[in-house]
Amino acid sequence: MNQTEFQAQMKEYACLTEEKLKELVPEQPQLTEAVLYQAMRYSLLAGGKRVRPVMLLAFCSLCGGNAQAAVPFACALEMVHTYSLIHDDLPCMDDDDLRRGRPSSHKAFGEANALLAGDALLTKAFEVATDEKQAAAVGSSRALQAASILAQAAGDHGMVAGQVLDLLNENKDIRVEELADIDAKKTGAMIRAAAHMGCALAGASQEQTDAADRYARALGLAFQIQDDILDVAGSTEALGKPTGSDAQNEKGTYVTLLGLTKARQVAADLTRQAEQALSVFGEQAEFLRMLADSLAARRH
Template sequence: MNSTELKVYLGERREVVEKALLTFLPEDESLGNIYKAMRYSLFAGGKRLRPILCMAGAEAVGGAPEKVLFCGCAMEMIHTYSLIHDDLPGLDDDDYRRGVLTNHKVFGEGMALLAGDGLLTQAMVLLTDPKAHQGQDPVRVLQASQIMMTAAGLMGMVGGQAADLEGEKQKPDLEKVQFIHTKKTGALLTAAILTGAVLGGGNEDQINTLREYGSRIGLAFQIADDLLDLMGDAEAMGKSTGADAAKGKMTYPAVMGLTQARQTGESLVEEAAQLARNLGAKAEPLEALALYIMERTH
């Protein structure tokens, strides 16, 4: 799969995900402002990378991607909740996200806080909904829930965000940067792939390979984002650039320099692509996706 084919694949999958999200969180005036706030951020754009990775994870182990859509959509809700809370005045205090006003700028701080809580809980409602996972082995559904919530929680995203918050007062170093990003963004990306693979019927070997793959693309994504932020590619980022550096945030280029950061990113995606190749033709999208991560920064 070359990068043109990958773009078609990503576009098609993204449409499938959009439709599914609209089914799982349909418009409903009766549910008031809290529901409006939840939908505002969920439908404010985004690449839908986590649901796409979830489906690709299922595919890579021979499962049916459409059967794990509910899980991918739950992942997207968790991702969106994390963005809403991250943007709040108590954390990053951002006014814009993906070119539009952040949730609390539109709905107020209290409602935005609750909209985040609502999306996080709704993700679990969806994941444990017997109508959503018809015919799936309940043991595997529980296993997927465990993977997802562990990645979202203290040992994953929440832990990473906390370290990031505390890191603002500290001098950046490689160990801290790696800790923060492995947890803050890497854990959920990896979990997206793994839950798809678990629900898709993957065996232990396949799941271990995908875990290795996930940890590498998780870091590579962060390095690429850091590089794009530095390169000032406002269009690709959909937000004001140079922002992370200005805040003295922990970034890869800040601790290892631009050249070394780029080389590390390239090595990680090469390793990830090789891991995907080991899984055979079904994992071609994952291989192409890995290679594409650093392409964006060329």
């Protein structure tokens, strides 16, 4: 697979997700509560990279599943990711005014609408993942399993726990192991969910699922380290949010704890680990191998 083919495949998965998201959360100008849908779409269709949906669809396809039937579940995953960004930006949380180069949701729609748009997206994710028609295409049991993986990754053992830990550690000295533990929950859980949901929807074997998990674990951490690197080494323009915001919030990051050079080296090692985990899939896994590479090389 060359770069052009890789980019084409990326685009196909991302477009499938994009189109379905628009369909699942339509504009509703005729409704009095139209602002709710505006706020949901504002964040959901803000040009995110769709890394999690792409990974879900790629693993589903790699394990012999029907990627087309998995698209609604990829959308559910992206809805949960988007809700977490909206709530994370709120004044009582990180109080961020910018997200993806635009005013964050509460800046654009007010705090109450941002809170409710987040709540609605989280709920919609499970509406989509438990939908009767969606389920019929993959089977009730696999649909239920995918929805269950999503809920577990997003909840009190996963992403929400990570947020709580993150808040507890603000303005505190932190060791790199603690930081990795927080990130494993805060961002890693949802990236692993992408891999697990893809496998579950395809009815993958335990061996395949374990390999996918190793890939996603390594990639999730590499992704977070890369985020920290970009926060100091990137530009506001490319990132769509102010750089140096972590330092400003006095948050411990991989860069402050390890230094830029060592952080880059760890991220590169983890990316290699992720690629090695794919060996069980052979040639077929070339797309996911190139995905790991492209995330390691990303500029935003």
